[in-house]
Amino acid sequence: MNTLSGLAHVYHIDNIDTDRIIPGKYTKTLELDDLAKHVLEDLDPEFSQRVQAGDILVAGHNFGCGSSREQAPLAIKAAGVSCVVARSFARIFYRNAINIGLPVVEAPEHVIENGQPVRVDLETGSVLNATTGQTFAATKMPETMARILKAGGLVNFLVKHGNYQ
Amino acid sequence: MPQTLAEKIISAHAGRTVSANEIAIVNVDAAMATDATAPFAIKAFRAMGGQKLWDAARFSLIIDHASPAPNERVANLHRLMREFAAETGCVFYEVGEGICHQLMAENGHARPGEIFVGADSHTSTLGALGAFAIGMGSTDLAGVMLTGQTWLKVPHSIRIELRGQLPNGITAKDVVLDLVRQVGADGANYQAIEFAGETIEHLTLASRMVLTNMAAEMGAKTGMVEASDLPLKADVDAVYAKRITLHVSRLRPMVSVPHAPDKVQPIDAVRGRKIHYAFIGSCTNARLEDLQAAAAVLKGYKLAPGVRLVIAPASKRVFNEALRDGTLEILSEAGATFITSGCGPCVGSHLGVPGDGEVVISSANRNFKGRMGNPNAEIYLASPAVVAASAVAGEIVEPSVVLADRMTR
Numbered sequence: 098m099n100t101l102s103g104l105a106h107v108y109h110i111d112n113i114d115t116d117r118i119i120p121g122k123y124t125k126t127l128e129l130d131d132l133a134k135h136v137l138e139d140l141d142p143e144f145s146q147r148v149q150a151g152d153i154l155v156a157g158h159n160f161g162c163g164s165s166r167e168q169a170p171l172a173i174k175a176a177g178v179s180c181v182v183a184r185s186f187a188r189i190f191y192r193n194a195i196n197i198g199l200p201v202v203e204a205p206e207h208v209i210e211n212g213q214p215v216r217v218d219l220e221t222g223s224v225l226n227a228t229t230g231q232t233f234a235a236t237k238m239p240e241t242m243a244r245i246l247k248a249g250g251l252v253n254f255l256v257k258h259g260n261y262q
Numbered sequence: 263m264p265q266t267l268a269e270k271i272i273s274a275h276a277g278r279t280v281s282a283n284e285i286a287i288v289n290v291d292a293a294m295a296t297d298a299t300a301p302f303a304i305k306a307f308r309a310m311g312g313q314k315l316w317d318a319a320r321f322s323l324i325i326d327h328a329s330p331a332p333n334e335r336v337a338n339l340h341r342l343m344r345e346f347a348a349e350t351g352c353v354f355y356e357v358g359e360g361i362c363h364q365l366m367a368e369n370g371h372a373r374p375g376e377i378f379v380g381a382d383s384h385t386s387t388l389g390a391l392g393a394f395a396i397g398m399g400s401t402d403l404a405g406v407m408l409t410g411q412t413w414l415k416v417p418h419s420i421r422i423e424l425r426g427q428l429p430n431g432i433t434a435k436d437v438v439l440d441l442v443r444q445v446g447a448d449g450a451n452y453q454a455i456e457f458a459g460e461t462i463e464h465l466t467l468a469s470r471m472v473l474t475n476m477a478a479e480m481g482a483k484t485g486m487v488e489a490s491d492l493p494l495k496a497d498v499d500a501v502y503a504k505r506i507t508l509h510v511s512r513l514r515p516m517v518s519v520p521h522a523p524d525k526v527q528p529i530d531a532v533r534g535r536k537i538h539y540a541f542i543g544s545c546t547n548a549r550l551e552d553l554q555a556a557a558a559v560l561k562g563y564k565l566a567p568g569v570r571l572v573i574a575p576a577s578k579r580v581f582n583e584a585l586r587d588g589t590l591e592i593l594s595e596a597g598a599t600f601i602t603s604g605c606g607p608c609v610g611s612h613l614g615v616p617g618d619g620e621v622v623i624s625s626a627n628r629n630f631k632g633r634m635g636n637p638n639a640e641i642y643l644a645s646p647a648v649v650a651a652s653a654v655a656g657e658i659v660e661p662s663v664v665l666a667d668r669m670t671r
Contacts, residue, residue, distance in 0.1 A: 112447050112448070112522065114630045116610075116628070116630040116631070116632050116633050117630065117631060117632065120610065120632050120635070120637075121609045121610040121611040121633070121635070122610055122611050122635050124298065124611065125297075125298070125327075125328055125335065125336045125339065125611055125612075126335055126339075127301050127302065127305065127339070139631055139632040139637045158448060159447055159448035159451065159481065162447055162448065162481060163383065163628060163630060164383050164609075164628075165299065165381060165382055165383040165397045165398065165399050166298065166299070166399075167299070167302055167399040167400045167401060185448065185451070187448070187451070187481060188451065188452050188481070188483060189383055189397055189398060189399060192398065192399060192402060193399035193401070193402070196399060196401040196402055197401060239285050239415060240285070241285055241413045250401070251306070251310075251401045251402065251404070251405055252306055252309045252310055252401065252404075255310045255405055255408060255409070256309070256310055256311060259409075260409050260411065261287045261405070261409065261411055261412070261413050262287065
């Protein structure tokens with residue numbers, strides 16, 4: 098699965114923190130079904146109803162800052178989002194997303210508006226705005242991360258390889 | 263080749279000399295997870311085929327985020343942790359023992375020159391002990407539990423030199439809030455922050471932990487302290503991404519205003535703001551010196567009408583010391599109420615949620631919208647002395663005003 102296509106949900110906001118992605122009060126559980134219902138609710142209460150499977154979340158700088166809660170990328174993935182495109186990511190969120198198999202693409206110069214169809218090429222690391230025809234370069238992911246994502250997350254990766262070597 | 267603290271520690275654990283930007287696979291010395299992150303970590307560990315920990319004696323599980331359990335769902339997550347600890351022989355800290363980072367520091371789990379991995383974003387706190395301490399998510403931690411290793415990108419480093427003596431009433435919290443203001447929420451992204459300079463020499467470990475704790479609010483990978491009483495020093499001509507010098511003698515008490523930790527202003531800009539709820543707690547500022555600072559302000563006073571002051575000491579040890587030295591009595595007589603040593607109100611999942619339209623002043627580290635469990639409340643962050651003074655005045659005020667008032671009575 099090297100290319101992902103979907104409609105963009107765009108937030109032209111920097112520093113969307115993990116408390117806004119999924120408030121702490123919903124994280125005290127191992128069940129994931131509820132997370133999808135509450136994702137981004139303090140930022141946009143309608144998001145969880147609007148989002149469709151395969152959609153792409155698009156944001157500004159430092160997406161996912163704050164707490165290390167893995168429920169943040171899990172909630173986004175559970176809601177059906179196939180990929181997050183942001184100008185930059187906070188480091189723990191970026192790693193967590195890769196580890197749970199949610200593709201994250203850092204495209205600092207993206208020009209995408211809400212509702213536009215977007216195509217992300219995970220192999221070349223580029224983002225295409227299918228409405229405007231513009232392509233944006235993405236920061237190259239470290240090799241280890243790319244391998245983990247390709248395996249579908251860290252659990253699959255370590256079951257397969259047993260170690261990081 | 264001159265190296266930063268991060269480069270030295272990572273090189274020692276990678277088995278080869280590494281520099282900033284390189285990827286290294288490193289041996290991890292110690293790790294921990296809390297009740298917020300352990301359940302997922304245990305689940306992932308099992309899914310990876312994990313049965314035996316890489317080193318049970320160096321792995322700790324702590325109940326601190328929802329302590330004691332507010333409902334049966336959480337109680338069963340706690341039970342899961344107890345069973346895992348019993349089965350694997352890892353270290354386990356029960357309800358009421360304290361906040362994870364405090365316990366790791368008090369009980370010698372993080373040591374100078376070691377690599378410590380914590381499933382909590384404020385793991386950087388332990389950098390005050392000279393360790394390279396990084397926060398990670400649950401699944402990443404499961405990888406450590408299984409292999410005793412992790413991969414990481416050697417960070418660039420920012421060197422912060424603190425000069426001068428802290429004036430009366432100015433604390434490490436005011437210093438770090440000013441730094442968060444300067445650097446910004448992502449100004450230290452992926453970087454390690456080194457805190458050094460003459461000011462550090464005179465800071466207690468508790469105060470040094472305030473600095474490394476809030477490195478997380480600058481986006482940093484970790485924060486570390488360099489001081490003459492710690493074994494490791496960065497090389498004099500090491501290369502840094504940025505160097506910052508802060509003259510602390512010029513600082514005012516600083517306050518983060520809603521709704522971001524890096525929206526920091528001097529107290530002068532927010533004085534007079536009415537508050538309803540004061541909180542002294544969290545891994546940032548709930549140690550003995552913080553409770554003592556609050557008691558020094560509150561002694562002989564009562565809380566302003568309509569104000570509540572909730573205090574969660576950082577650990578049982580802190581609680582017991584404050585009990586013995588009379589600090590708790592002063593705080594309680596003033597009207598403070600005490601809750602379990604743990605994260606409590608800071609993280610919004612359990613205890614001390616603010617009501618709609620309420621204004622909170624807190625000694626914690628984050629004031630994002632909804633952080634304390636209610637997106638319709640506002641949170642200001644400050645030092646424990648400012649929190650205490652504001653609880654007496656019913657509005658944001660600097661401690662010297664309250665202290666001066668006592669002298670004229």
